[in-house]
Amino acid sequence: MGIKIGWIADRIVWKNSFLEYRIKPNEMHIWRINIDDFINQTDFLIRLLNNSEIERANKYFRENDRIRFIVSRGMQRSVLANYLNIPAAELRFALSENKKPYILNTNPDNVRYNISHSGCWILLAISSTEVGCDVEYVDPLLKFNDVIKDHFSTQETEYIGKDNSTKKFFTLWTRKETILKATGEGLGDILRSVPSLNGEHPLPDNISGHNSELMLLSFNLDVDYVASVASFNSNTFPLFIDAGFLNKACY
Template sequence: MMLVAGKPFLTVDETDVWFESLQAEEAEYRQYWSWLSESERQTAQRFVRELHRRRYAVCHGKVRLLLGHYLGIAPQAVCFGRQTLGKPFLLDASGGPHALRFNLSHSGDWMLLAAGPRELGVDIEVWDPRHDPESLAGEILAPNELEYWLTLSPAERAAAFYRFWTRKESLAKAVGSGIGIGVASIETTPGSLAKFLGLPKDCGKPSDWHLIDLDFGAGISGAMSRRRRLQSTVTESA
């Protein structure tokens, strides 16, 4: 069996964040494919492009590998359920919800998986030149965020846009509502200090959530939202 290699990109309290490539050699790809459920294989087969099919198989194979590592079971034995709006969760041996929470995001050749004991959500976005922040900012940003964003130079706006976007998406995924929550109603601090300032009423208070920006280097943005606890210890792999 393939073993988990390396360490999490980030650990916050009891929550691990894994930043993984979706590129794989043929032997690795076949191994990941062998771990998929029949439903996952059917989903993969529906992709028209081979690139997207391979990314899906590697992504979900790695999810099974990593979650199986936490659960102490084989990747193919990991079982999932889904909430009403589609957010997946782990099932325990009795078929009920498992205490371990997780969330997955992927973009381009990269995936992000967080796992821990508290409700959480993650988002990763590879900057896409087909997306025009100038035309999307008014729909996605809260008024104060937009005011700040308009003060930035054109060269600074892409990074700020994706920073705001991944923060909002991570919260929407944490509560299991997706972008239907109305991302413009989620307000965060401008600049690099990540904190929620305002949330839709169904999401609780801003102080209920710990927001973390994830730095993957130029051209990739990410964020994690997780239920807050009183003290946090953060470590990052070298």
């Protein structure tokens, strides 16, 4: 048991329409949401938020940050509500001990999700098993040598140092975060022991679910954005969906 890690080398076809909000046992639905696509719908999206979310939105000093929060929470509710077939405003969420979000509502289809943000992008992964995801902007100005020393193995450090180092660093970083989000560990002092290179690896004994099988895929979310998703199903089929089509309707 362990984890299979790979890269989707071919060009991803992002679906621009979607009708069946139903997770099959071997599927993982991977949504990308561009915040800029929904800036003009904040008046609608804020009506989907609960009181604590609205209060949090209003605490942002910069209007751009407030809008980003409203779009992120509103779109999360909008998409997940379709899978659970309940009004978006009625969705209730909670956090695990390690701050992993989960759905409190009655959930007969066992919908699981995870969400990540970077720049103008939101990545939302949905599955019938525990799932993790992470997206990062490939920042060419980031000085990451100290991070590598503390959180990457010798083999990972050698891999990053060969060529195209910045993208390799962010790819491996998303993988480590994704694995820990899928297992529910949260970031901590065990990043160095979490595998991130292509191939099949055992999971450390101190990680929840180390006796299970995970599958992790990395891909380009957009230009200069790299992402990873992981699911507790080694035969998962990923379906890539661009949420842009939703801004043409009230959902």
